[in-house]
Amino acid sequence: MKNESEPTNQGRRDFLGAAAGLTAAAVAPGMMLHTVDSEAAAPTGGVSDAHRWGLLVDTSKCADGCTACVDACDQENGLNLQSQPLGDDELKWQNQRATWIRKVKLQDNLTGQVTNLPLMCQHCEHPPCVDVCPTGASFKRADGIVMVDRHTCIGCRYCMMACPYKARSFIHEQVDQKLTRAPRGKGCVESCNLCAHRLDTGDISTACADACSAEGHQALVFGDLKDPTGPLRQALAKKPNRQIRQDLGLNTGVRYAGI
Amino acid sequence: MAEVLSKGVLLAFLSVALGLSAMAKAEGVGDFVQPSSKAASVENCVEPTEYMRRNHFELIRHQRDETVYGGIRGAKHSLSGCVSCHVGYDSQGTPLEIDAEGQFCSSCHDYAAVEMNCFDCHATVPKGEAWNHEVAAVHAHPTGAAPLAATSAER
Ligand code: SF4
Ligand code: SF4
Numbered sequence: 001m002k003n004e005s006e007p008t009n010q011g012r013r014d015f016l017g018a019a020a021g022l023t024a025a026a027v028a029p030g031m032m033l034h035t036v037d038s039e040a041a042a043p044t045g046g047v048s049d050a051h052r053w054g055l056l057v058d059t060s061k062c063a064d065g066c067t068a069c070v071d072a073c074d075q076e077n078g079l080n081l082q083s084q085p086l087g088d089d090e091l092k093w094q095n096q097r098a099t100w101i102r103k104v105k106l107q108d109n110l111t112g113q114v115t116n117l118p119l120m121c122q123h124c125e126h127p128p129c130v131d132v133c134p135t136g137a138s139f140k141r142a143d144g145i146v147m148v149d150r151h152t153c154i155g156c157r158y159c160m161m162a163c164p165y166k167a168r169s170f171i172h173e174q175v176d177q178k179l180t181r182a183p184r185g186k187g188c189v190e191s192c193n194l195c196a197h198r199l200d201t202g203d204i205s206t207a208c209a210d211a212c213s214a215e216g217h218q219a220l221v222f223g224d225l226k227d228p229t230g231p232l233r234q235a236l237a238k239k240p241n242r243q244i245r246q247d248l249g250l251n252t253g254v255r256y257a258g259i
Numbered sequence: 260m261a262e263v264l265s266k267g268v269l270l271a272f273l274s275v276a277l278g279l280s281a282m283a284k285a286e287g288v289g290d291f292v293q294p295s296s297k298a299a300s301v302e303n304c305v306e307p308t309e310y311m312r313r314n315h316f317e318l319i320r321h322q323r324d325e326t327v328y329g330g331i332r333g334a335k336h337s338l339s340g341c342v343s344c345h346v347g348y349d350s351q352g353t354p355l356e357i358d359a360e361g362q363f364c365s366s367c368h369d370y371a372a373v374e375m376n377c378f379d380c381h382a383t384v385p386k387g388e389a390w391n392h393e394v395a396a397v398h399a400h401p402t403g404a405a406p407l408a409a410t411s412a413e414r
Binding site: 046047078139141143147149150151174178179180181182183184185186188196197198199200201 | 323325327328329330331332333339342343379380381382383385386387388389
């Protein structure tokens with residue numbers, strides 16, 4: 001299945017890469033004509049496979065009880081604007097509300113060793129969520145970010161079943177308040193997109209990694225897996241690290257040290 | 260004879276009245292730009308007005324795919340651009356939801372009886388717009404501990 005789908009993805013990637021290049025050329029002169037949208041983000045050249053974005057999580061630095069990354073993600077992506085449906089059970093709501101990043105605590109029962117780690121979409125190179133999607137809504141961008149095109153998503157939730165990391169959430173109810181950068185609609189699935197809105201406007205950072213650094217933990221390093229001199233590759237070269245469920249051969253973009 | 264004449268006069272009068280009212284209607288239809296919106300102060304939309312009236316959705320839909328798959332944001336045919344330019348403001352300067360009754364998008368869509376689903380998912384007022392270079396400057400050190408200062412783009 002995986003091997004079969006690979007040439008298809010590659011073709012699509014080339015096509016999209018070319019399409020993105022063309023538009024950049026066509027749009028740029030238009031931007032000059034109007035000052036109206038100068039307040040909106042200045043576009044970068046668009047997504048390209050010259051990058052593959054990823055994260056390194058150093059679990060030894062991830063503090064017990066700290067939720068800085070989770071809170072920052074909630075704010076950045078408008079997840080804090082979700083409201084509990086009237087009369088809904090609190091526990092049920094906590095299970096159902098969309099979360100892009102979760103704190104997971106592991107304990108080795110023999111040694112008592114406790115490990116804390118944040119878990120989000122791992123941005124698999126061979127994403128099962130994309131393989132199973134019947135509409136093509138779940139897709140991988142040229143730069144390795146796995147996203148849902150919610151214009152095409154029919155809410156079947158196959159991808160949620162297929163994801164080994166429980167990374168995806170379903171929006172059960174109409175959401176009243178939305179941020180411009182984070183649309184959100186009833187009946188669609190969504191998950192971490194590595195703050196694509198930042199990357200697309202030339203800001204190489206994610207809310208979670210920024211927040212973790214601001215707290216002084218430095219447990220998250222964000223960067224380009226294809227840049228051997230960049231901060232991520234430097235960090236990966238220094239620390240022994242692995243993928244969660246490495247046995248599945250998904251070649252995730254998010255790597256963990258200390259597990 | 261007198262009857263025929265009066266009929267003629269009546270017809271002429273009617274046709275003039277109808278013609279006038281049709282003209283008045285036509286003027287009323289184009290007039291959905293909110294006086295308090297940024298759009299009211301610029302000469303025309305990102306494309307000529309007549310073109311936009313008929314084809315705005317073709318442009319938005321094309322840009323949608325550019326943005327979702329190609330990561331091109333803040334381009335001139337983006338929906339967030341429509342909202343930030345066409346949103347009206349009340350006397351306190353608070354933006355009014357663009358799909359609220361009488362506001363830019365809904366007033367024309369109501370008139371044309373075309374249902375609009377954009378705002379089931381998309382923001383109806385400019386709020387937390389995608390990052391731009393102004394915001395990115397605050398994050399000069401990508402992995403550093405830069406404070407998350409709100410800028411005009413984030414509102
Ligand atoms: S972690 Fe889950 S949602 Fe993310 S790419 Fe892999 S299978 Fe898809
Ligand atoms: S829920 Fe949406 S993204 Fe997921 S498999 Fe179904 S159509 Fe695809």
